[in-house]
Amino acid sequence: MQELKGQRVTNQRRLLLDLIRRVEGHLDADELYRLAKARDPHVSLSTVYRSLRLFKELGLVEERHFIEEHHHYEVKGGIEHHHVVCHGCGKVMEFECPFVERMKKDASNKTGFHILGVEVSMEGYCDRCQERIEGV
Amino acid sequence: MQELKGQRVTNQRRLLLDLIRRVEGHLDADELYRLAKARDPHVSLSTVYRSLRLFKELGLVEERHFIEEHHHYEVKGGIEHHHVVCHGCGKVMEFECPFVERMKKDASNKTGFHILGVEVSMEGYCDRCQERIEGV
DNA sequence: AATGTTATTGCAAATGATTTTCAATTGCAA
DNA sequence: TTGCAATTGAAAATCATTTGCAATAACATT
Ligand SMILES: [Mn+2]
Ligand SMILES: [Mn+2]
Ligand SMILES: [Zn+2]
Ligand SMILES: [Zn+2]
Numbered sequence: 001m002q003e004l005k006g007q008r009v010t011n012q013r014r015l016l017l018d019l020i021r022r023v024e025g026h027l028d029a030d031e032l033y034r035l036a037k038a039r040d041p042h043v044s045l046s047t048v049y050r051s052l053r054l055f056k057e058l059g060l061v062e063e064r065h066f067i068e069e070h071h072h073y074e075v076k077g078g079i080e081h082h083h084v085v086c087h088g089c090g091k092v093m094e095f096e097c098p099f100v101e102r103m104k105k106d107a108s109n110k111t112g113f114h115i116l117g118v119e120v121s122m123e124g125y126c127d128r129c130q131e132r133i134e135g136v
Numbered sequence: 137m138q139e140l141k142g143q144r145v146t147n148q149r150r151l152l153l154d155l156i157r158r159v160e161g162h163l164d165a166d167e168l169y170r171l172a173k174a175r176d177p178h179v180s181l182s183t184v185y186r187s188l189r190l191f192k193e194l195g196l197v198e199e200r201h202f203i204e205e206h207h208h209y210e211v212k213g214g215i216e217h218h219h220v221v222c223h224g225c226g227k228v229m230e231f232e233c234p235f236v237e238r239m240k241k242d243a244s245n246k247t248g249f250h251i252l253g254v255e256v257s258m259e260g261y262c263d264r265c266q267e268r269i270e271g272v
Numbered sequence: 273a274a275t276g277t278t279a280t281t282g283c284a285a286a287t288g289a290t291t292t293t294c295a296a297t298t299g300c301a302a
Numbered sequence: 303t304t305g306c307a308a309t310t311g312a313a314a315a316t317c318a319t320t321t322g323c324a325a326t327a328a329c330a331t332t
């Protein structure tokens with residue numbers, strides 16, 4: 001965990017980053033808190049939030065805003081991808097989007113912005129919920 | 137305001153919807169509350185929230201989730217568009233995105249989802265902030 | 273126009289997510 | 303070791319939004 005440069009490498013940070021890296025999916029603060037507490041019963045929710053913010057600032061994790069109010073987190077560094085969320089069951093699926101570069105250029109031309117990040121979020125119904133509702 | 141069908145057409149609803157329609161931009165609940173109170177001092181913040189939810193359910197307004205925690209609202213019905221937000225000054229610009237249809241199909245094929253909505257959000261620096269920071 | 277039924281309102285209190293405060297603890301450089 | 307700043311846990315604070323409830327207003331029906 002040499003990525004923590006300047007900051008101290010503490011037990012709770014090591015544990016939390018480790019969990020985020022091992023657990024695949026999109027954890028929220030509370031899920032991470034519960035997982036961490038299972039291994040070290042005295043981690044606190046404040047520390048979870050503080051660590052998530054730190055990891056985000058250091059570029060180690062990405063914060064996702066799905067439909068729910070609270071945030072979800074996942075490791076950063078893999079292939080850039082985007083998300084679809086199911087309105088029926090909440091399922092989240094990832095996909096790669098071959099249009100982002102073109103979109104970026106296009107939007108940059110149109111707005112004059114220097115664009116750093118693009119996020120594509122879609123919503124709809126997953127295969128299972130489609131047939132359950134029979135044709136939405 | 138015949139769009140309110142079944143529900144009652146009240147003074148505060150008329151006023152609020154009117155304001156959202158007149159004021160261009162992306163209002164948040166508090167801004168709308170202040171504007172409304174200027175015209176009718178006894179509208180309440182609860183009613184603003186309740187009305188926003190109603191308008192959203194009726195498809196009269198769209199809720200936007202920019203960088204800040206709280207939501208912003210704008211009239212629905214014009215041309216579908218997307219947003220860039222400036223990290224320097226918070227400025228929001230709109231643009232039309234010619235790729236959404238293709239993206240939708242592509243993501244639908246890849247995930248099996250029946251996709252209803254696509255939202256593209258970008259972040260970066262506006263022209264003004266670019267030169268202020270001289271090359272980010 | 274007067275009435276009765278209900279949806280809607282304002283206010284205050286409740287909620288949920290996240291942040292902050294502060295005293296005690298811990299990592300780590302010297 | 304020692305010293306000290308960074309970090310922690312616990313509780314309180316904050317921020318956005320929602321809810322409970324009694325009073326009020328909309329509007330269909332006399
Ligand atoms: Mn993901
Ligand atoms: Mn807009
Ligand atoms: Zn589903
Ligand atoms: Zn700017």
